[in-house]
Amino acid sequence: MQAPEPTNPYGKTFAIIAWLIVMLMLYLFFQDTIDKQLNPNQQLNSVQGSRGETRTVLIRNKSGHYVGTALINDTPVDFMLDTGATTVAIAQRTAEKLGLPFGAQIQVNTANGLSSAWRSRIDRLQLGDIVLTNIPASIVPNLGGTEILLGMSALKQLEFHQQGNQLTLIQHR
Incomplete structure (x- = not known):
C-alpha cells in the first residue's frame, strides 16, 4: 500500500523533511551498533588477579581482530593489536595530535612494502x-586511518592468552 501523494507544496516539503528526520534517526540508532561491532572494546575493564596481577580482556570484533580504545598520554586512541608489528605504529597525523616526538628517521617494512618512519616514544600507554x-x-606517515597498531614493543611487557573470542592481557607487578 502506498501513502497518498500530498497535494500542496507545503505538504510535499513536510513529507520530505519527515522522511529525512526518520532516516537520520535510523542512522544514529544503527551507527552505535555498527561502532560496537567494529570496536567492541571501547571501554576496557580490568580486574585484579589473586596474585596481584592486572587482567584486561579484549573481545574479538566481527572481522576477527582485537580492536579497542587505549589511552596514550591520557588521550583516547583506537588500536588494533598486531603481534607482527615490532613496535607500536602510529600514523603521522595521530602522532602530531598526541604531541609525540619525531626522532631519527628509519626504514620500516610494512604490509605495503618498505617505508620511511620516525622513531618515537610513548610516555604512558x-x-x-x-x-x-x-x-x-x-x-x-603512510599508515592509513587514525588507529594505532599495538605492536610487540608494548605487548612484550605483558602476558597474553587467547581463548575463543577473548584475549586476556596480563600485567604482573
Whole structure:
C-alpha cells in the first residue's frame, strides 16, 4: 500500500523533511551498533588477579581482530593489536595530535612494502588498568586511518592468552 501523494507544496516539503528526520534517526540508532561491532572494546575493564596481577580482556570484533580504545598520554586512541608489528605504529597525523616526538628517521617494512618512519616514544600507554611506560614507537606517515597498531614493543611487557573470542592481557607487578 502506498501513502497518498500530498497535494500542496507545503505538504510535499513536510513529507520530505519527515522522511529525512526518520532516516537520520535510523542512522544514529544503527551507527552505535555498527561502532560496537567494529570496536567492541571501547571501554576496557580490568580486574585484579589473586596474585596481584592486572587482567584486561579484549573481545574479538566481527572481522576477527582485537580492536579497542587505549589511552596514550591520557588521550583516547583506537588500536588494533598486531603481534607482527615490532613496535607500536602510529600514523603521522595521530602522532602530531598526541604531541609525540619525531626522532631519527628509519626504514620500516610494512604490509605495503618498505617505508620511511620516525622513531618515537610513548610516555604512558593505558589499557584498562594496565599501564605501560616509556614504550618505543614508530611514526609511519603512510599508515592509513587514525588507529594505532599495538605492536610487540608494548605487548612484550605483558602476558597474553587467547581463548575463543577473548584475549586476556596480563600485567604482573
